[in-house]
Amino acid sequence: xxxxxxxxxxxxxxxxxxxxxxxxxxxxxxxxxxxxxxxxxxxxxxxxxxxxxxxxxxxxxxxxxxxxxxxxxxxxxxxxxxxxxxxxxxxxxxxxxxxxxxxxxxxxxxxxxxxxxxxxxxxxxxxxxxxxxxxxxxxxxxxxxxxxxxxxxxxxxxxxxxxxxxxxxxxxxxxxxxxxxxxxxxxxxxxxxxxxxxxxxxxxxxxxxxxxxxxxxxxxxxxxxxxxxxxxxxxxxxxxxxxxxxxxxxxxxxxxxxxxxxxxxxxxxxxxxxxxxxxxxxxxxxxxxxxxxxxxxxxxxxxxx
Amino acid sequence: xxxxxxxxxxxxxxxxxxxxxxxxxxxxxxxxxxxxxxxxxxxxxxxxxxxxxxxxxxxxxxxxxxxxxxxxxxxxxxxxxxxxxxxxxxxxxxxxxxxxxxxxxxxxxxxxxxxxxxxxxxxxxxxxxxxxxxxxxxxxxxxxxxxxxxxxxxxxxxxxxxxxxxxxxxxxxxxxxxxxxxxxxxxxxxxxxxxxxxxxxxxxxxxxxxxxxxxxxxxxxxxxxxxxxxxxxxxxxxxxxxxxxxxxxxxxxxxxxxxxxxxxxxxxxxxxx
Numbered sequence: 001x002x003x004x005x006x007x008x009x010x011x012x013x014x015x016x017x018x019x020x021x022x023x024x025x026x027x028x029x030x031x032x033x034x035x036x037x038x039x040x041x042x043x044x045x046x047x048x049x050x051x052x053x054x055x056x057x058x059x060x061x062x063x064x065x066x067x068x069x070x071x072x073x074x075x076x077x078x079x080x081x082x083x084x085x086x087x088x089x090x091x092x093x094x095x096x097x098x099x100x101x102x103x104x105x106x107x108x109x110x111x112x113x114x115x116x117x118x119x120x121x122x123x124x125x126x127x128x129x130x131x132x133x134x135x136x137x138x139x140x141x142x143x144x145x146x147x148x149x150x151x152x153x154x155x156x157x158x159x160x161x162x163x164x165x166x167x168x169x170x171x172x173x174x175x176x177x178x179x180x181x182x183x184x185x186x187x188x189x190x191x192x193x194x195x196x197x198x199x200x201x202x203x204x205x206x207x208x209x210x211x212x213x214x215x216x217x218x219x220x221x222x223x224x225x226x227x228x229x230x231x232x233x234x235x236x237x238x239x240x241x242x243x244x245x246x247x248x249x250x251x252x253x254x255x256x257x258x259x260x261x262x263x264x265x266x267x268x269x270x271x272x273x274x275x276x277x278x279x280x281x282x283x284x285x286x287x288x289x290x291x292x293x294x295x296x297x298x299x300x301x302x303x304x305x
Numbered sequence: 306x307x308x309x310x311x312x313x314x315x316x317x318x319x320x321x322x323x324x325x326x327x328x329x330x331x332x333x334x335x336x337x338x339x340x341x342x343x344x345x346x347x348x349x350x351x352x353x354x355x356x357x358x359x360x361x362x363x364x365x366x367x368x369x370x371x372x373x374x375x376x377x378x379x380x381x382x383x384x385x386x387x388x389x390x391x392x393x394x395x396x397x398x399x400x401x402x403x404x405x406x407x408x409x410x411x412x413x414x415x416x417x418x419x420x421x422x423x424x425x426x427x428x429x430x431x432x433x434x435x436x437x438x439x440x441x442x443x444x445x446x447x448x449x450x451x452x453x454x455x456x457x458x459x460x461x462x463x464x465x466x467x468x469x470x471x472x473x474x475x476x477x478x479x480x481x482x483x484x485x486x487x488x489x490x491x492x493x494x495x496x497x498x499x500x501x502x503x504x505x506x507x508x509x510x511x512x513x514x515x516x517x518x519x520x521x522x523x524x525x526x527x528x529x530x531x532x533x534x535x536x537x538x539x540x541x542x543x544x545x546x547x548x549x550x551x552x553x554x555x556x557x558x559x560x561x562x563x564x565x566x567x568x569x570x571x572x573x574x575x576x577x578x
Contacts, residue, residue: 062405062407062408063407064407064408184426184427187421187424187426188421190414190418190421191418191421193407193408194405194406194415194418195401195405197364197369197399197401198399198401198405200368200369200390201367201368201369201394201397201398201399201401202394202418202419202421202422202474203390203391203392203393203394203395203421203422204390204421205390205391206390243408243409247409247410247411247414248408248409248410248414249414251429
């Protein structure tokens with residue numbers, strides 16, 4: 001955290017970071033309070049939210065390779081955000097549009113997958129993947145008709161980016177609230193990953209728990225995407241790595257993954273600011289550059305087990 | 306280890322009543338107007354050809370709905386709906402035909418999930434819960450595998466872990482869908498001995514889908530035969546498990562061989578003619 005505050009296009013020594021944090025009149029106070037602290041907090045909260053969403057999706061779909069975006073939530077948010085950028089709306093409207101887009105995608109997927117009362121993983125995945133594909137097409141369409149000067153903002157948003165003066169409040173509240181709401185379900189989830197019928201025979205109200213998990217994971221994703229765009233790979237890789245370290249007891253896994261996701265994204269964002277300073281990379285590029293090789297390594301490892 | 310049971314039962318009253326149950330799945334009529342009762346300590350075998358709907362019926366009786374069902378199923382005098390998922394899970398256990406593990410977990414973690422319905426929302430498994438799980442793991446001869454990942458177990462080993470899980474759940478009524486699947490002969494006998502001795506000793510009851518009528522005769526008090534087209538036959542094992550009935554059930558002539566068993570009883574084996 002402190003490193004993330006100290007590193008940037010204007011490097012501050014750690015001692016100055018401390019004095020800047022504590023003393024609002026010092027020279028670096030403005031830089032830290034207005035720019036770096038919100039950004040670091042936002043990165044931490046989004047990383048935690050994405051890791052939580054990923055871990056929950058993996059339980060819901062009973063698939064260790066599920067990620068928070070698999071059900072089209074980021075696609076919906078992307079369409080909303082790009083529409084806002086297309087019309088040159090401000091940051092507040094952009095966030096509003098992105099969140100609304102995510103909520104619409106959540107409702108569409110839920111409505112269609114739940115249509116006849118059955119609620120199988122396959123049906124949910126297929127519906128989600130189709131909605132994501134539809135959103136992908138819309139995004140490409142908007143990108144291709146967008147005016148040149150807006151294109152860069154759109155691409156940065158799609159890659160996930162903390163450089164646009166983000167406000168961490170929404171994401172932090174979301175992280176705390178969703179974390180608290182997920183906690184009482186954790187042991188139910190331990191049973192749910194053994195299959196719906198087994199879970200039911202062990203006393204889990206499967207319908208209620210699945211719906212809760214779907215909503216929690218979707219909201220976590222929507223909040224994160226609204227704050228920082230579609231930062232990839234955190235939600236896939238962090239729950240995976242955490243599971244290898246602490247096992248698959250959700251009561252331990254969920255909080256650990258949230259913490260690890262937050263730290264990972266703060267580090268990734270710090271790198272994004274450092275690598276080609278004074279220019280900045282979208283943080284999604286960094287998480288992908290780390291996430292892809294790690295994930296491929298894990299995939300190969302499991303194959304030979 | 307305490308032998309006392311979560312749900313003390315009245316030995317003279319049936320703990321499970323099925324009346325007028327019709328069950329249909331797609332084009333298959335599994336049973337028509339099925340009636341049966343299960344008393345404390347009783348074991349019931351369900352037999353029938355492949356695809357006749359044994360597993361479907363067992364799931365429905367265990368409160369996991371499949372297909373179109375009508376009629377009444379009462380567990381301890383109440384419907385599953387009236388019990389609610391958690392309370393029902395303290396009464397009855399269900400052993401699925403297939404174990405579908407997607408994630409790594411140790412044998413102990415898997416077995417101790419049987420304690421789930423007995424714990425309140427915020428509780429962690431206590432030392433007693435661990436002791437129960439370890440006792441069950443020992444009972445199925447898997448003590449050396451406590452820390453092993455269930456994804457690395459053989460079919461038979463995984464099946465014994467599943468049996469240990471349902472033992473740890475400590476239900477009053479066991480629904481077991483092919484508890485002998487993947488097991489070699491010695492383990493088949495071991496598991497049946499375990500379940501049936503437990504039934505007699507602790508007055509718990511079991512409904513088991515079995516494929517070997519000789520073992521059903523040897524271990525079960527009663528038997529339910531599903532002939533297909535909704536036709537069924539239910540009664541004491543000695544009256545229902547005969548060469549005539551079973552030849553008709555499997556559509557192949559069987560010969561009955563009797564030989565003396567333990568405790569002055571008789572064993573009855575059926576071999577293809």
